[in-house]
Amino acid sequence: MVARRLEHRGLAACQFDELSHDVLHNQILLTTARRLSTLPHLASDIRDALVATSRLLAHISTIPLRSSTFAQVQLHGRLSGYRLPLHVCELIQSQLYLDETSGEMRFRDFVEDDKRMAALFEAFVRNFCKRELPGWTVKRDRIDWELTPTSPGAGLYLPTMETDISLRGHGRTVIIETKFYVEAFTSRFDAEKLRPGHLYQFTAYLRNLEANGGNDADAAGVLLYPEVRPLPTLRYEYGRHRLTATGIDLTQDWRTIHERLLGIVSEA
Numbered sequence: 001m002v003a004r005r006l007e008h009r010g011l012a013a014c015q016f017d018e019l020s021h022d023v024l025h026n027q028i029l030l031t032t033a034r035r036l037s038t039l040p041h042l043a044s045d046i047r048d049a050l051v052a053t054s055r056l057l058a059h060i061s062t063i064p065l066r067s068s069t070f071a072q073v074q075l076h077g078r079l080s081g082y083r084l085p086l087h088v089c090e091l092i093q094s095q096l097y098l099d100e101t102s103g104e105m106r107f108r109d110f111v112e113d114d115k116r117m118a119a120l121f122e123a124f125v126r127n128f129c130k131r132e133l134p135g136w137t138v139k140r141d142r143i144d145w146e147l148t149p150t151s152p153g154a155g156l157y158l159p160t161m162e163t164d165i166s167l168r169g170h171g172r173t174v175i176i177e178t179k180f181y182v183e184a185f186t187s188r189f190d191a192e193k194l195r196p197g198h199l200y201q202f203t204a205y206l207r208n209l210e211a212n213g214g215n216d217a218d219a220a221g222v223l224l225y226p227e228v229r230p231l232p233t234l235r236y237e238y239g240r241h242r243l244t245a246t247g248i249d250l251t252q253d254w255r256t257i258h259e260r261l262l263g264i265v266s267e268a
Contacts, residue, residue, distance in 0.1 A: 022060050025073050025082045030057040031065050032089040035096060039106065065093050118180035121226060125178050126165045128261055136169030146208050161205060167265065173219035174268045175205060184225040184247060194234070194245055198223055206241045220268040226250050244268055 030053075036042070037050035063069070070090045075082050099106045130138045141163040149155040165176040177198070185192040202221050209216045218240040224247070225231060231247035244267070248260050 024063075024069075025075070025079065025086060026057060026060045027063045028065065028069065028073070028086060028089050030054060030060045031062045032092055033057070034062060035065075036092065067094070114180065118178070121180045122164050122178040125176060125224065125261070128258075129165060129167060129176075129265070132258070132262065133167065133169070133265065136167050139166055140164065141166040141175075143205055143208050144211070146211050161208065163205060168215065171215060173209070173215040174222065174265060175202075175209075175219055176222045176224055176265075177202060177205075178224050180226060182228055184227075184231055184245075194223075198245075202243060203238055206238060206243070210240075220244070222246065222264060222268050224248065224264065242268065 033050045033053045037047055037054065067090075070086065070093075073082075073086060075086075097106055126138060126140075129136065143161040143163065145158050145161065147158065149158075163175050164178050167174040167176065179195075179198060181195070184195075186195055187193075202223060206219055206221055209219050221241060221243045223243070223245040225245075227247035227249040230249075233244065233246040236243045236245075244264070246264060248257065248264070250257065252260075
C-alpha cells in the first residue's frame, strides 16, 4: 500500500477485526448454563431460565471447561461486568462432578464443604470491610512470635500466626477472626463453653501484637461466628485488649447484615 503512495492522494489504508461474540467469556457462560440445565432434581424455574439463556447464546460455541480455562480470561474496561458471573461459573465448575453410576452430571452441595464455606465466610467479611469501612486499611497480618529461639533451628518450628482480617484506622486496631462452625460453642456437662482453641489462638495474637506498639499494643479482637441460632455477645478484657465473641445471622435482609457488621466493628 505504501508503494501505491496512498498518503499522497489523501487516503488511509485501514484494517478492521471482525466483531464476534463467540469469545471465551461468553463460551464459559454458555457451557456452564448448558451443563447446569441437565442436572437432575433442578428446580423447574431455574432450568427454564438456563434453557432461555442457552437459546440466547445459541450462536456461541461450547468448550471443554477446566480450572485453567478461567485463568485465560482477560477482562478490562466494559467487560468488567463479566467478572462476577464468571466467578460464579468457576464456583459451579468446581462443584460439578460426573456420577460414574448414572453417567449424569451432579452438583456437590457447596454448603457441606466446611473448608470452602469457611473461606467464603472469611472472604465475605473481609471484602465487606474493604468496601464499607472508609478510612480503614484491611488486610491479613502475619504476626511475629515474641519468642527467642535458643537452640539451633528452633525458630523454624514455630507455627505461622496469620490473622483473617486486620483493620487499622481512626486510631484503632481491630482483629477479626471468622470461625465457620455449625455450633459456636462446645457442650460439657450440659454447659455451653467457648471453644478453647479459639481463645488460645486469639490471646496469642493479641499478646504478640503488643511488640508493634502504637494502636497494636491495645488492639481489640472479635471472634465472629455465623449464627444458626441466636448467640449471645460475650465481652472480655485481656490486659490492655478487649475481646468480643459474637455471631451474625446471614439469612437476614442485606440491610440488617450491613448494620450488624458495622456495629460489630464500632463496638469492638
